[in-house]
Amino acid sequence: MIKTYDSNYRGQCPVEAAEQTTFFNQLRLLYPQWAALAFHPRNEGALTQAQVRRHKAEGMLTGVSDVVIIGTPPFLCELKRRDKTKSRLAKKQIDFLNNADAVGAFACVAYGHECALEAFREWLQIVTPMTGSGLLSSSEKSLQLTAIKLLKNTRKPTAKRKTEKNAI
Secondary structure (H helix, E strand, C coil): CCEEECCCCCCCCCCHHHHHHHHHHHHHHHCHHHHCCEECCCCCCCCCHHHHHHHHHCCCCCCCCCEEECCCCCEEEEEECCCHHHCCCCHHHHHHHHHHHHCCCEEEEEECHHHHHHHHHHHHCCCCCCCCCCCCCHHHHHHHHHHHHHHHHHCCCCCCCCCHHHHC
16 A cells, blocks of 8 residues: 655645755755665656667656655655645655555655655664665664564564475
């Protein structure tokens, strides 16, 4: 299910590009290790038919979300204006988010940069820790490794796997 983040604000608000710029600036400031894995795929704008054919042949996909962050699961966010009534979701955007959700991605629509940050923080609660990636400080890695060890110690023991020797 695609998650929707809406503050129910209605009124004057920045355009979508400004919301997106603010989101990425906040991400860089507050979560630099994740900002290093975040991007906006440029798949909109005025193109000639020849450019569209070439870009699609090279892998351009219409409807891809505005914000993509690499992780397990990946974070995919279609970012719209803060006032929901001033934005429209295209069918291809909805289809992309539904397909991404079906394969386990964190797929959402956020109305405004603040709602996008709220979605991002919710995603942080479920994303697999980035241990060993070089993106976290040594103290952050240490804390995450400790948390992983604690989680492993609280899991119920499973039946022993057969070794190759026993399986033959």
